[in-house]
Amino acid sequence: MPFKFFFYLIALFVLYSAYFVVTARNLFRSAMGLLAVLIGIAGMYLLLNAQFLSAVQVVVYIGGIVVLMVFAILLIADVTQKVFEQSPRWRQGLIGAASLLWFSLLAGSMLSYRFGAAAAAVDKSGSIREIGRALLSPAAGGYALPFEVISLLLIAALVGAVTVARADADNGEGKEGKA
Amino acid sequence: MTGHWFIDHLWLVPLFPFLGFLLVGLVIRPLGDRPSSTVAILAMVASAVVGWGAAFQYFTHHAGETLVPWQYEWLRFSPTLVGNMGVLVDDISMLLVLVVTTISLLIHVYSQGYMRGDPGYPRFFSFLNLFTFSMLGLVLACSVLQMFIFWELVGVSSFLLIGFYWAKPSAVSACKKAFIVTRFADLGFLLGLLMLSYYAKGLDFTFLTSPETVAKLARTTLPFLGVSALPLSAILIFCGAAGKSAMFPLHIWLPDAMEGPTPVSALIHAATMVVAGVYLVARMFPMFAASEPAILTVMSIGAFTALFAAVIAVTQFDIKRVLAYSTLSQLGYMMLALGVATLDKPLGFTASMFHLTTHACFKALLFLGAGSVIHAVHTNDMREMGGLRRKLPITHATFLIACLAIAGVPPFSGFFSKDEILAAAVENGHYFVFALALGVAGLTAFYMFRLYFMTFWSEPQDHEKYHHAHESPWSMTSVLIVLAVPTALLGLVPFGHYVHRGELEHHGINWLIAGPAILVGLAGIAVAFMLYFRPNGLPDRIAFAFSGIYRVIRDKFYIDELYLFVTHHVIFRYVSAPFNWFDRHCVDGLMDLTAQSALLSGRSLRRTVTGHLQTYLLWAWLGSAVLALVVWQMQAALGWALTFVGLGIIAGIFAWQWVLQLLNRSEPLKRIEKD
Amino acid sequence: MNGPTLEHYLVFSALLFCIGLYGMLTRRNLIAMLMSVELVLNAAALNFVAFHHFLFPGDSGGAVFPIFIIAVAAAEAAVALAIFIALFRHQQHLDVQQSDSLKG
Numbered sequence: 001m002p003f004k005f006f007f008y009l010i011a012l013f014v015l016y017s018a019y020f021v022v023t024a025r026n027l028f029r030s031a032m033g034l035l036a037v038l039i040g041i042a043g044m045y046l047l048l049n050a051q052f053l054s055a056v057q058v059v060v061y062i063g064g065i066v067v068l069m070v071f072a073i074l075l076i077a078d079v080t081q082k083v084f085e086q087s088p089r090w091r092q093g094l095i096g097a098a099s100l101l102w103f104s105l106l107a108g109s110m111l112s113y114r115f116g117a118a119a120a121a122v123d124k125s126g127s128i129r130e131i132g133r134a135l136l137s138p139a140a141g142g143y144a145l146p147f148e149v150i151s152l153l154l155i156a157a158l159v160g161a162v163t164v165a166r167a168d169a170d171n172g173e174g175k176e177g178k179a
Numbered sequence: 180m181t182g183h184w185f186i187d188h189l190w191l192v193p194l195f196p197f198l199g200f201l202l203v204g205l206v207i208r209p210l211g212d213r214p215s216s217t218v219a220i221l222a223m224v225a226s227a228v229v230g231w232g233a234a235f236q237y238f239t240h241h242a243g244e245t246l247v248p249w250q251y252e253w254l255r256f257s258p259t260l261v262g263n264m265g266v267l268v269d270d271i272s273m274l275l276v277l278v279v280t281t282i283s284l285l286i287h288v289y290s291q292g293y294m295r296g297d298p299g300y301p302r303f304f305s306f307l308n309l310f311t312f313s314m315l316g317l318v319l320a321c322s323v324l325q326m327f328i329f330w331e332l333v334g335v336s337s338f339l340l341i342g343f344y345w346a347k348p349s350a351v352s353a354c355k356k357a358f359i360v361t362r363f364a365d366l367g368f369l370l371g372l373l374m375l376s377y378y379a380k381g382l383d384f385t386f387l388t389s390p391e392t393v394a395k396l397a398r399t400t401l402p403f404l405g406v407s408a409l410p411l412s413a414i415l416i417f418c419g420a421a422g423k424s425a426m427f428p429l430h431i432w433l434p435d436a437m438e439g440p441t442p443v444s445a446l447i448h449a450a451t452m453v454v455a456g457v458y459l460v461a462r463m464f465p466m467f468a469a470s471e472p473a474i475l476t477v478m479s480i481g482a483f484t485a486l487f488a489a490v491i492a493v494t495q496f497d498i499k500r501v502l503a504y505s506t507l508s509q510l511g512y513m514m515l516a517l518g519v520a521t522l523d524k525p526l527g528f529t530a531s532m533f534h535l536t537t538h539a540c541f542k543a544l545l546f547l548g549a550g551s552v553i554h555a556v557h558t559n560d561m562r563e564m565g566g567l568r569r570k571l572p573i574t575h576a577t578f579l580i581a582c583l584a585i586a587g588v589p590p591f592s593g594f595f596s597k598d599e600i601l602a603a604a605v606e607n608g609h610y611f612v613f614a615l616a617l618g619v620a621g622l623t624a625f626y627m628f629r630l631y632f633m634t635f636w637s638e639p640q641d642h643e644k645y646h647h648a649h650e651s652p653w654s655m656t657s658v659l660i661v662l663a664v665p666t667a668l669l670g671l672v673p674f675g676h677y678v679h680r681g682e683l684e685h686h687g688i689n690w691l692i693a694g695p696a697i698l699v700g701l702a703g704i705a706v707a708f709m710l711y712f713r714p715n716g717l718p719d720r721i722a723f724a725f726s727g728i729y730r731v732i733r734d735k736f737y738i739d740e741l742y743l744f745v746t747h748h749v750i751f752r753y754v755s756a757p758f759n760w761f762d763r764h765c766v767d768g769l770m771d772l773t774a775q776s777a778l779l780s781g782r783s784l785r786r787t788v789t790g791h792l793q794t795y796l797l798w799a800w801l802g803s804a805v806l807a808l809v810v811w812q813m814q815a816a817l818g819w820a821l822t823f824v825g826l827g828i829i830a831g832i833f834a835w836q837w838v839l840q841l842l843n844r845s846e847p848l849k850r851i852e853k854d
Numbered sequence: 855m856n857g858p859t860l861e862h863y864l865v866f867s868a869l870l871f872c873i874g875l876y877g878m879l880t881r882r883n884l885i886a887m888l889m890s891v892e893l894v895l896n897a898a899a900l901n902f903v904a905f906h907h908f909l910f911p912g913d914s915g916g917a918v919f920p921i922f923i924i925a926v927a928a929a930e931a932a933v934a935l936a937i938f939i940a941l942f943r944h945q946q947h948l949d950v951q952q953s954d955s956l957k958g
């Protein structure tokens with residue numbers, strides 16, 4: 001009973017925050033909404049007995065990505081006064097209806113499908129030890145290769161981000177100087 | 180291998196002119212005139228030396244045999260059908276090698292003088308070498324396929340040389356005419372070749388002319404028409420021969436081919452290339468001889484052409500055209516001789532080859548003499564000449580010898596070969612042909628001496644031209660003198676001893692036949708003497724008296740006009756025009772339709788490319804929805820439905836375009852340019 | 855145990871996904887769009903964890919995949935934000951519905 005209660009509580013919190021993310025007129029508030037959503041999802045992970053993931057979610061997602069976004073927002077937009085333009089109403093309505101339809105399709109198909117029972121009596125593997133093994137074992141069922149590839153991707157993203165943000169620097173300064 | 184060096188290396192004979200062609204055409208041409216002609220002539224000298232050596236060895240050691248000293252398997256169509264390239268040595272090929280190398284060499288030398296100062300001088304020599312190469316390849320061909328290839332090469336070099344003065348519109352149209360007419364005739368050759376290869380299962384001459392093959396072909400009945408394969412393929416091949424040798428319905432290109440430089444006329448359109456048709460028929464002689472309809476076709480067309488061309492020659496005033504019609508007439512003679520020959524009494528075969536050889540000499544001499552005259556007075560019109568004997572003594576003397584030879588006056592060469600043809604006609608019982616040939620001999624004597632008297636005797640008609648006339652340079656006159664020797668003496672060679680099919684009973688001159696021939700020839704000369712020796716009004720009065728007939732003959736029986744009518748008013752209007760319409764509206768229409776459809780679909784699809792990020796997202800979402808639908812409900816019906824929807828869209832675009840096109844509202848190309 | 859079932863999580867994540875989709879298609883600011891993308895990614899990651907937890911507890915894949923998703927999201931955010939900054943310098947706004955210079 002308490003789990004279910006927590007679930008509904010977190011779900012409501014997350015959905016409300018998510019709604020806030022996609023509708024808030026102020027970008028900074030949107031970012032705060034995202035922060036709330038991610039915290040809620042981390043709570044969900046706890047409910048699902050995935051403590052490590054929950055920690056990663058908080059540390060990397062919230063501590064890294066959201067902070068990055070907030071920086072970007074502060075860099076780019078004048079948060080205090082600007083009210084961002086929104087799509088026209090007809091468009092919001094149309095896409096909202098389509099999304100609802102899509103949701104009903106998804107939910108309907110998921111609910112109508114009979115998922116089999118869990119292979120019972122197996123040890124839970126969400127522990128840090130299991131994840132660490134899985135990530136670093138090159139054998140079948142291990143994820144050493146994707147792990148390395150991800151590391152490469154991260155380096156590439158790092159270099160790419162710096163390059164892209166800097167590439168225009170000279171020109172940009174020139175332009176700003178002119179302006 | 181025969182152990183005789185020249186025969187074994189006979190492939191050098193065509194190779195030398197080919198190398199000469201490449202060298203002159205690609206390397207030496209920029210170096211100037213003198214080196215070009217020197218290289219070309221050296222190539223011809225080498226070729227002639229090998230050719231003469233091989234002929235000497237052949238006639239002394241292998242006379243009467245058929246040898247293939249060198250052969251290369253070029254194309255293997257099927258295990259039995261093999262296209263060989265090689266060298267075939269027998270009496271007629273060696274004879275032709277002698278004629279071609281000798282005449283070609285002489286004409287190379289002559290051209291040095293005749294073409295001097297011409298801007299295309301090196302080009303001319305490279306083309307001459309190319310032609311000689313092709314002609315020798317043709318002569319030595321060991322298979323019909325090889326002969327066909329060189330046949331076309333000869334046609335191309337003839338085309339190039341007729342159109343040598345390509346800045347002159349008349350030369351351009353003449354070379355096109357020659358090429359198209361002979362090419363059209365070659366269609367027959369090609370069909371005959373295909374038919375032979377299909378029914379006889381072989382392409383080599385030695386195989387095709389063997390009695391077994393001929394008998395097998397004669398037994399083969401075609402699936403249509405119910406005729407035997409032999410006469411039909413023989414007649415088809417004769418089509419090609421008739422085109423190259425300018426026999427009656429296909430003769431129209433030869434007189435126009437005189438637009439080329441005079442040495443070309445002498446080499447290609449008198450002495451060598453035009454006899455290729457005769458040579459082809461001679462090569463295939465066993466096939467023709469075994470089939471009555473084919474040999475009769477050869478005979479009748481030859482006889483008719485001989486008469487027809489001789490009649491036209493009487494009325495022409497262009498010196499080269501008279502000679503061209505004379506060539507036609509003599510070629511008809513050769514065909515006629517082949518046509519009267521049979522396997523039992525093959526005198527006509529020998530006579531034809533004999534006449535081919537003598538004709539090559541005296542006709543080359545006549546053309547070169549005419550070239551010398553033209554060189555001197557710069558006109559082709561005989562009415563502007565006259566009295567030139569005092570100005571051009573050497574040309575005059577050699578020309579006279581050639582005229583006597585062609586008129587059949589003993590002891591000049593033409594007398595013997597013509598006599599042999601007449602004898603062959605009589606021997607095989609073709610008395611009508613004999614009478615006709617006799618008449619043509621008289622006409623020949625008449626028009627040749629008409630030409631001779633008008634040019635060299637009579638009175639100078641154009642005094643300015645007469646005044647400036649001068650004898651040609653040594654390089655030209657020496658060739659005339661050299662050629663005059665065989666023209667005068669070749670008849671004394673016991674020709675039948677060397678070139679024959681089957682056994683010839685040796686016979687001397689039959690004076691019952693030779694006598695009338697000589698009389699007729701002398702009569703022709705006498706009439707020409709009376710009419711043209713001194714300028715008088717008699718020819719004009721005769722022409723006026725028979726003005727109707729005269730005009731028809733002078734306009735060459737309106738054959739050209741007939742061709743024009745057929746091509747312009749029949750073929751162009753009723754065949755080409757519908758094809759053109761079909762091409763414009765259906766083939767091009769389809770292309771337009773495709774282009775239009777691509778344009779239209781592009782124009783409509785570009786609206787989906789809005790540049791807005793969210794549009795693309797929307798499309799991706801829709802696409803995933805469709806994919807989900809497909810995965811969820813994968814059934815054949817759905818697949819078909821999607822396919823039909825796609826095809827329907829394409830068909831709709833096409834239909835819309837079709838409607839636009841029918842309403843003449845589509846101009847895709849312009850729109851593309853605008854975009 | 856009377857806790858939430860797999861279906862609860864699935865429906866919840868589907869809803870989150872659709873909200874994210876809605877945001878991606880209606881927000882006019884690029885950063886806001888990026889945030890909607892994060893919602894979608896989280897919904898997907900939650901599905902992985904839920905399936906792992908309820909159906910395949912012995913298989914570590916379901917636990918590892920969200921980590922990859924987070925890593926990819928981090929990379930994506932870094933590059934995307936760099937691009938946004940460059941773009942903002944270039945055209946002084948980040949309105950997707952006004953940027954159509956790639957229009958065909």
